[in-house]
Amino acid sequence: MRRMTARPANAHQAKLLRLLRDGGPNSRAQLGDQIDLSRSKLAVEVDRLLETGLVVADGLAASRGGRRSHNIRLNPGLRFLGVDIGATSVDVAVTNAELEILGHLNQPMDVREGPVAVFERVLSMAAKLRASGLAEGFDGAGIGVxxxxxxxxxxxxxPPIMPGWDGFPVREALSQELGCPVMVDNDVNLMAMGEQHAGVARSVGDFLCVKIGTGIGCGIVAGGDVHRGVTGSAGDIGHIQAVPDGRPCACGNRGCLEAHFSGAALARDAVEAAQQGLSEELASRLAANGTLTAVDVAAAAAAGDATALDLIREGGNRVGQVIAGLVSFFNPGLVVIGGGVTGLGHNLLAAIRTQVYRQSLPLATGNLPIVLGELGPTAGVIGAARLISDHVFSPA
Amino acid sequence: MRRMTARPANAHQAKLLRLLRDGGPNSRAQLGDQIDLSRSKLAVEVDRLLETGLVVADGLAASRGGRRSHNIRLNPGLRFLGVDIGATSVDVAVTNAELEILGHLNQPMDVREGPVAVFERVLSMAAKLRASGLAEGFDGAGIGVxxxxxxxxxxxxxPPIMPGWDGFPVREALSQELGCPVMVDNDVNLMAMGEQHAGVARSVGDFLCVKIGTGIGCGIVAGGDVHRGVTGSAGDIGHIQAVPDGRPCACGNRGCLEAHFSGAALARDAVEAAQQGLSEELASRLAANGTLTAVDVAAAAAAGDATALDLIREGGNRVGQVIAGLVSFFNPGLVVIGGGVTGLGHNLLAAIRTQVYRQSLPLATGNLPIVLGELGPTAGVIGAARLISDHVFSPA
DNA sequence: CAACTTTCTCCACTCACAGGACAAAGCCGC
DNA sequence: GCGGCTTTGTCCTGTGAGTGGAGAAAGTTG
Structure with a gap:
């Protein structure tokens, strides 16, 4: 089970690996165009990478008018494990070295069960993926919590919503179990990295990635790198005050953004509205399922229900107001909205855009796209794979 | 007048120059301890720097139990010009290569006079400093606007408060006039760099520097570097909404932070209070001067005036509330408060602290100092000198 | 004055890297 | 099919960066 994956010996090799990861298979000549090295030096480093087995040469590419080139690619047998632990579900995916998803499992789960129970589940999901022939072992795993x-x-x-996880040595424990390098990060940061790697944020150096799910968080990318803050809590915008003397929040304060709009808050408000007889659409769904979620609100809104639309619009206004402040402060080049409530789609986005464009400075909003994430539920696991591949593809 | 200052030839030389700038004179041996180079290579690079004249060897240091070392220091004749253009005044200072202020002038001035008039003033101030024998010419100039x-x-x-400056080629124009390299930045960013170089933020990699003067801005340092945003407007927090449907702001919105608390807003509120007969202290000062400023409010508060104290406290609450949000978002290791209103001192700081510690997450505030800037009015010019020295002390 | 320290210089050796020459392997036109 | 031409990849040599050790220079201490 334990695999001793080789690591690049120097920065050149690391850069080559990342070029191959992000650009796919390439010839030596093409690599030479993308890296600041002479062809001779490049050839030496490629040969060394071939020796370690991190990359392989498979066959010849079609000619481009001259001698055919040897295709250099990352070892197709490399496997990364991407794990995205949410509040109410967990995603586990296997990728190849180019971070393409080969297999993906999702299970409902309560993070409050604690780390031991959760990781038992995660490991069994990983084992299932392995058993289906997708991987013999893993060369690294990224975990989002x-x-x-x-x-x-x-x-x-x-962690406020994860009692029992405080101080649990996730990295060490999983590294032991899986027998490979492990990196752990906040789930929102991983979503940002996912969108940066393969989604709407490709080639954007400074952007914000707002994830609205059970709670609300914000991934911050500055100068191409994730900003985590001094204690790792950067981007925790759920408890910014959105409404003075507003609703009480689980954190003890009042008017927190998360208390006014999030997957949980939206469901709560929808149930209230249904019980007050404000919406037949929501009431009938409540009667049918015994409960309501953001999905129900989205469906009701799509069916033209005015109350559902109001809920979405008001929530979007709240979030938009907070984002407007963050845009003024951070001056990003892009804002990505993602998470469970993206099903609310265009109505939500419109409300957010209105607030941001109205309240932030023209200079900051002049050319600022505000868009939905492109990867949906796979953003987290792709980001997790990206995180660990960045680690594995750096000099030991 | 034109001086062709040499530039370091490589990254090693640049690092040596910065070590000498930040750590003062040093022997070759001491430099060797701080840089990752063998002594032989180090000696080569130091010799080359000596040849260029950027550094000089002056005399022998006291023995530390063996052969006495040669003192290596930055050329004591190097001169940087630091310019801090504020809304209502301008600071010009001359520093040596170690960024120590050798001379400092301050003049009241209205930035709305436009770039031509302002730079005429700046150049005459610089000329006056030169004439007093502090400098023969400048090796670089940093400008804050x-x-x-x-x-x-x-x-x-x-720039909202600087009509006539939009698109004015400050760097190019001043570089022509002064005959030396010039770098331009936002004044708040320079204040942050000043406090980072020589003030309370030494050795802090992630911090916020809130400047409350005529307006309000925030310098953002992430990973040791200033974050400027994609259009250079990062940190522009004056127009974040602090009060829903609050006071109208010059920007067209309502409830902006700057409309509720800033040097200008505080003066306005104090005049209102005096006219309404709420404070005899303020009224008498108003009668005496015909106007009130933040200094009057500070004096009144120091004299025990309840109304003045209330104004400060309420303003601090507003700012504190916004900062609380930024702290949750950015998770800095330090918050510095500076600018013209720092005269309000402890009362202001106490109000800000209360809000931040109450509203932000414990994890983000647990070990978060919130302090006044240490450099006062010199932070800007020191930051300006630092900016240009970083540029001059980097490979050409 | 001998023994020990610290600082600085000199020299030989290694290694990274560039750049050109050249071979291999393809294309195309005649 | 046979030269030109192009592209790809390899080989070789020269250059300069950098290390590490030997040793000289210049101190202190007993």
């Missing part, structure tokens, strides 16, 4: 993480150690710290 | 700057080009963009 819904709370702040002391990043260098890979340990959750004081 | 109270608005967003397209940093690579050194051009102000869409």
């Amino acid at each position: 819904p709370g702040p993480v002391r990043f260098p150690e890979g340990v959750p710290v004081a | 109270p608005g967003p700057v397209r940093f690579p080009e050194g051009v102000p963009v869409a």
Whole structure:
């Protein structure tokens, strides 16, 4: 089970690996165009990478008018495990070295069951993926958890919605179990990395990635790198005050953004509205399922229900107001909206855009796209794979 | 007048120059301890720097139990010009290569006079400093302006309080006039760099520097570097909504932070209070001067005036509330408060602290100092000198 | 004055890297 | 099918960066 994956010996090799990861198979000549090295030096480093087995040469490419080139690609046998632990479900995916998803499992789960129970589940899901022939072993695993993480150690710290996880050595424990390198990060940061790698944020160096699910968080990418803050809690915008003297929040304060709009808050408001007889559409759905979720609200809105539309619009206004402040402060080049409530789609986006464009400075909003994430539920696991591949593809 | 200052030839030389700038004179041996180079290579690079004249060897240091070392120091004749253009005044200072202020002038001035008039003034102030024997010429100049700057080009963009400056080629124009390299940045960013270099933020990699003067801005340092945003407007927090449906702001919106608390807003509120007969202290000062400023409010508060104290406290609450949001979002390791209103001192700080510690997450505030800037009015010019020295002390 | 420290210089050796020459392997036109 | 031409990849040599050790220079201490 334990695999001793080789690591690049120097920065050149690391850069070559990342070029191959992000650009796919390439010839030596093409690689030479993308890296600041002479062809001779490049050939030496490629040969060394071939020796380690991290990359392989498979066959000849079609001619482009001259001698045919040898295709160099990352070892197609490399496998990364991407794990995205949410508040109410967990995603586990296997990718190849180019971070393409080969297999993906999703299970409902309550993070409050605690780390031991959750990881038992995660490991069995990983085992199932392995058993289906997708992987013999893993060369690295990235883990996302819904709370702040002391990043260098890979340990959750004081996570509000994850009692029992505080200080649990996630990185160390999983590294033991899986027999491979493991990196841990906040789930929102991973979503941002996912969209940066393969989604709407490709080639954007400074952007915000707002994830609205059970709670609300924001991934911050500055200068191409994730900003995690000094204690790993950067981007925790759920408890910014959105409404003075507003609704009480689980954190003890009042008027927190998360108390006014999030998957949980939206469901609560929808149930209230249904019970007050404000919406037949919502009431009938409540009667049918015994409960309501953001999906029900989205469906009701799509069916033209005015109350559902109001809920979405008001929530979007709240979030938009907070994002407007963050845009003024951070001046990003892009804002990505993702998470469970993206099903609310265009109505939500319109409300957010209205607020941001109205309240932030023209200079900051002049050329600022505000868009939905492109990867949906796979953003987290792709980001997780990206996180660990960045680690594995760096000099030991 | 034109001086062709040499530039370091490589990254090693640049690092050596910065070590000498930040750590003062040093022997070759001491430098060797701080840089990752063998002594032989180090000696080569130091010799080359000596040849260029950027550094000089002056005399022998006291023995530490063996052969006495040669003191290596930055050329004591190097001179940087630091310029901090505020809304209502301008600071010009001359520093040596170690960024120590050798001379400092301050003049009241209205930035709305436009770039031509302002730079005429700045150049005459610089000439006066030169004439007093502090400098023969300048090896670089850093300029701070109270608005967003397209940093690579050194051009102000869409500055709200600086009509006439939009697109003015500050960097190019001043570089021509002064005959030396020039860098331009937002004044708040320079204040942050000043406090980072020589003030309370030494050795802090992630911090916020809130400047409350005529307006309100925030310098953002992430990973040791200033974050300027994609259009150079990052940190422009004056127009974040602090009060829903609050006071009308010059920007067209309502409830902006700046409309509720800033040097200008505080003066306005104090005049109102005096006219309404709420405070005899303020009324008498108003009668005496015909107007009130933040200094009057500070004095009144110091004299025990309840109304003045209330104004400060309420303003601090507003600012604190916004900062609380930024702290949750950015998770800094330090918050510095500076600018013209720092005269309000402890009362202001106490109000800000209360809000931040109450509203932000414990994890983000647990070990978060919120302090006044240490450098006062010199932070800007020191930051300006630091900016240009970083540029001059980097490979050409 | 001998023994020990610290600082600085000199020299030989290694290694990274560039760049050109050249071979291999394809295309195309005649 | 046979030269030109193009592209790809390899080989070889020269250059300069950098290390590490030997040793000289210049101190202190007993």
